Amino acid sequence: MGLNLVTAIVLINTDPGGEEEVYNKLRSMSEVNETYIVYGVYDIVAKLEAPDMDSLRNFISNNIRKLPKVRSTLTMIIMEGKAQKK
DSSP, X not given: OOTTOEEEEEEEEESXXXXXXXXXXXXXXXXXXXXXXXXXXXXXXXXXXXXXXXHHHHHIIIIXXXXXXXXXXXXEEOXXXXXXXX
């Protein structure tokens, strides 16, 4: 996680067949550090970083939720974490 940045995991549901389009758009956004197409309840998982909570909220509302083919999102703010060594 970056220094003093707010980090969040966003779970995204898309319209059927919209996963690739949304995935490709997310990959081009600088706030999105990681993105995965997944199977299960959600279609895409994205990890974001923003300078503060307001910026994060605005980015999700104005950039992710307004993407064509995005049906819904669920955001989890990361409070504490540690990257695992490979």
